[in-house]
Amino acid sequence: MAKPQYKRVLLKISGEALAGDGRRGLDFEVMGQVCDVVRRCIEEGVQVGIVVGGGNFWRGVKDGGGKMDRSRADHMGMLATVINCLALADVLEQKGVDVRVQTAIEMRAIAEPYVRLKAIHHLEKGRVVIFGCGTGNPFFSTDTAAVLRAAEIDADVILLAKNIDGVYDSDPHVNPNAKKFDIITYDDVLAxxxxxxxxxxxxxSMDNKIPVILFALKDPENILRVISGEKIGTIVKGD
Structure with a gap:
């Protein structure tokens, strides 16, 4: 691995990515590959915080939309993220990585409550910190939680690992001529x-000037490539 370009990163992993091709549940082969890469990042001295989505089990607004109260559906989504956090923590621990799970909603029997300074202390000690339950509030996505935690722990960059290899001007699954951006500004994304x-x-992310790099998790080695400064996926940043 080339010299890391970032000291502290916030890795956001979608729940669907952890499900592999199945889209539901957990693919432990995929998770093992991701955890191998995270371990190598730690060995290189990179501090890693992780926010995991819950879409492989439950997506609040999508799965509960029109059928149940939005707040309750979102709380169910937060619980889904904790399932993923615990599974990811277990795989990391099997690989010899020191890890802590912190949740925005207290569940002390299985995880630490989220405390910013404690999370930073863990990171400085070389531990991976996995943040569960999103922001702890309904109506906010786990992407928003990832940016919030990144700002709170003073991360250098947000690594957005998804099932797509970058940002396109239209849906590449629908439009075969969709254009992929190498770099795009926050303003353009919003506009x-x-x-x-x-x-x-x-x-x-724009208000806190935190760059976002979106790339495909299909090849977990992309995490290392991005941290090493390779041009992978799409960079979203200010002007």
């Missing part, structure tokens, strides 16, 4: 309504 993150997450 074009591009599906990088939701508008709240994008605005929060």
């Amino acid at each position: 074009r309504h591009l599906e990088v993150m939701d508008s709240t997450a994008t605005s929060l």
